[in-house]
Amino acid sequence: MLWLVAPLGVLIGxxxxxxxxxxxxxxxxxxxxxxxxxxxxxxxxxxxYQIMGEGYPTVILDSGAGGTHLDWQLVxxxxxxxxxxxxxxxxxxxxSDLSSESRTAEQAVSELRQLLxxxxxxxxxxxxxxxxxxxxxRLFAYHYPEEVAGMVLVDVAHEKMYEDSPAEWVELNKRLExxxxxxxxxxxxxGLLRLLVTFDSLPMAAGLFQKFSPxxxxxxxxxxxxxxxxxxxxxxxxxxSASMNQVEQARKVKPFPDIPLIVLxxxxxxxxxxxxxxxxxxxxxxxxxxESPQGVHIVAHESGHVIQxxxxxxxxxxxxxxxxxxx
Numbered sequence: 466m467l468w469l470v471a472p473l474g475v476l477i478g479x480x481x482x483x484x485x486x487x488x489x490x491x492x493x494x495x496x497x498x499x500x501x502x503x504x505x506x507x508x509x510x511x512x513x514y515q516i517m518g519e520g521y522p523t524v525i526l527d528s529g530a531g532g533t534h535l536d537w538q539l540v541x542x543x544x545x546x547x548x549x550x551x552x553x554x555x556x557x558x559x560x561s562d563l564s565s566e567s568r569t570a571e572q573a574v575s576e577l578r579q580l581l582x583x584x585x586x587x588x589x590x591x592x593x594x595x596x597x598x599x600x601x602x603r604l605f606a607y608h609y610p611e612e613v614a615g616m617v618l619v620d621v622a623h624e625k626m627y628e629d630s631p632a633e634w635v636e637l638n639k640r641l642e643x644x645x646x647x648x649x650x651x652x653x654x655x656g657l658l659r660l661l662v663t664f665d666s667l668p669m670a671a672g673l674f675q676k677f678s679p680x681x682x683x684x685x686x687x688x689x690x691x692x693x694x695x696x697x698x699x700x701x702x703x704x705x706s707a708s709m710n711q712v713e714q715a716r717k718v719k720p721f722p723d724i725p726l727i728v729l730x731x732x733x734x735x736x737x738x739x740x741x742x743x744x745x746x747x748x749x750x751x752x753x754x755x756e757s758p759q760g761v762h763i764v765a766h767e768s769g770h771v772i773q774x775x776x777x778x779x780x781x782x783x784x785x786x787x788x789x790x791x792x
Contacts, residue, residue, distance in 0.1 A: 483655035483656040483657065484654055484655050484656070486656045486659075487653070487654060487655060487656035487659060487692060488692075490656070490659060490690070491690070491691055491692055494687040494690070494691070497687070498683075498684050498687055498688075500513050500560045501515055501534065502514050502515025502516070502534065502552075502553075503515070503516075504560065505580070505583055505584060507579060507580065507583055510556065510561070510562040510563075510564060511560070511561065511562045512553065512554070512556070512561045512562070512576075512580055512583075513534070513553060513554040513559050513560035513561045514534075514551055514552070514553035514554075514580065514584060515534050515541070515551070515552050515553070516549065516550070516551050516584070516586075517541055517542060517544075517545035517549070517550050518544065518545030518546065518547070518548055518549045518550050519548075519549050520547065520548035520549050521548065521549070521792070522548065522589060522590060522591050522614045522615070522788060522791050522792075523548070523549045523550065523551060523586050523590050523591070524544055524548060524549070524550040524551070524590070524591045524593060524784055524788065525550075525551050525553075525577070525581070525590050525591070525592050525593065526540070526541060526550065526551065526552040526553075526593045526595075527553075527555075527577070527592070527593065527594050527595065527598035527601060527602060528552075528555070528558075528595055528596075528598060529595045529596025529597045529598055529771075530596065530597040530598075530698060530701050530702070531558070531689070531694070531698045531701075532558070532595065532596075532598075533554050533558050533559035533685075533688055534552035534553060534554055534559060535559070535677070535681065535684070535685055535688065536595065536771070536773060536774065537552045537773060538677070538678075538681065539773065539774060539777035540773050540777050540780050540781055540784070543777070543781045544781060544784050544785075547785060547788065548788050549586075551581075551584075551586065553577075553580060555568075555573060555576070555598075555697075556568070556576060556697070557693050557694070557696065557697025557700065558688070558693075558694065558697055559688050562693075563693045563696065563697065564576075567700070567704055567707075568697065568700040568701040568703075568704055569704045569707050569708050569711060570600045570601050570604045570707075570708035570711045570712060571604065571708075571711050573598070573601040573708075574601055574604050574605045574608065577601070577605070578605075578609070578612075588609075588611070588612035588613070588614075589611065589612050589613055589614035589791075590612060590613060590614060591613075591614055591615040591616065591617070591784065591787055591788055591791060592605060592606070592613055592615075592616045592617075593616070593617045593618075593619065593780075593784060594616070594617075594618055594619065594621055595618075595619040595620065595621065595771075595772075595773060596619070596620060596621060596622060596770065597621075597622050597701065597705070597708075598621075599618045599619070599621020599622055599623075599753075600621070600622055600624070600708050600709065600711075600712050601708075602616055602618065602621075603616075603618075603712055603716075603721070603753075604711060604712050604715055606721060606722055606724070607712075607715040607716065607719040607721065608715065608719070610719075610720075610721075610722035613722060613724060614724060614725075614791045615724050615725040615726065615787035615788065615790065615791045616724060616725075616726045616727075616757075616787070617726075617727050617728075617729070617780070617783045617784050617787055618726070618727070618728045618729065618750070618753060619729050619772050619773060619780060620729060620730055620731045620746075620750075620765075620770050620771075620772055621728070621750070621753070622705075622709070623746070623749040623750070623752070623753065624709040624710070624712045624713040624716070625713075625749060626709075626745070626746060626749060631741060631742065646699045646702050646703045647699075649695040649696075649698055649699045649702075650695045650696045650699045651695075652695055653691070653692045653693075653694060653695025653696060654692055654695070658689075658690060658694070658695050659690035662674075662686050662689045662690045663686060663690070673685075673771070673774075674686060676771065676774040676775065677774075721756035721757055722757070723757055723758050723759065724757055724759060724791075725757075725759045725786070725787040725790035725791060726753075726754060726756070726757040726759055726760040726761065726787070727754075727760075727761045727762075727763060727783040727786060727787055728750045728751075728753050728754040728760065728761070728762045728763070729750075729763050729764075729765055729772055729779065729780065729783060730746065730747045730750045730762065730763070730764045730765065731743070731764075731765050731768050731769050731770050731772055731775075732764050732765055732766035732767060732768060733766075733767070733768060733769045747764065750762055759790070763779070763783065765779050
């Protein structure tokens with residue numbers, strides 16, 4: 466029995482040590498890195514947001530799954546030169562508290578509107594959605610068209626992106642989602658996620674930290690290493706299909722507003738996206754651009770998925786064009 470019990474004891478000890486290490490390291494990070502913006506309490510939870518610039522209309526920046534306001538560090542200061550711009554951390558990311566609510570698109574839209582009311586930023590807005598949050602931006606426009614003056618979509622997800630795509634890619638994504646839902650929270654609790662982030666060994670963030678300036682990388686890694694990050698990423702991954710369905714149902718019954726709209730597509734495949742899938746996504750992005758009579762589709766040929774970090778000038782220019790048309 467000893468040859469069974471001994472390894473089990475070692476495993477329990479390692480897990481226990483990892484959990485203690487993670488708790489202490491997270492506390493240390495919270496003391497070391499202070500919020501860049503402001504915290505506001507809404508329904509007992511703290512929300513982190515950062516406002517720059519002045520002018521109308523206000524631009525709202527929303528990050529993809531796992532992203533924080535840091536994703537817009539190269540875009541927000543430049544946009545602030547010609548209008549007011551807000552970036553924020555969704556619940557459970559960055560300096561915003563965890564939420565017990567399901568992380569669906571409907572919930573994200575509701576929470577964003579509540580945040581904007583609390584910080585007294587009146588509509589209409591120019592919404593900028595990236596990747597997964599593109600679903601949120603569009604659902605916002607379907608439900609509250611009078612509150613949306615314009616929109617920029619940055620290599621966003623589409624509710625039909627799994628249809629007619631290569632079966633092996635769809636299966637890979639489903640397996641990845643399942644892995645994230647069940648494994649990532651545990652990795653976060655025992656410090657394994659922190660270890661992978663520290664040594665740039667996390668596949669889903671491969672190369673991401675190199676896109677940040679050297680001075681910003683320690684902060685970015687600290688935010689990705691938080692225990693709540695793993696849990697929140699898993700929560701959002703668990704409801705991807707539900708969020709897509711919410712957008713699809715809204716699109717069937719509600720028209721998209723006639724607003725200035727620019728849809729950006731990345732031109733380079735990523736580690737989990739082949740060129741074939743990339744071309745499929747471009748077609749879907751054309752479909753999104755056609756939702757508005759004022760829609761325009763642009764391909765960022767030299768950029769990967771995170772266009773706001775690979776080619777920030779293109780994103781800034783797209784936002785500028787939409788703002789000027791709104792004015």
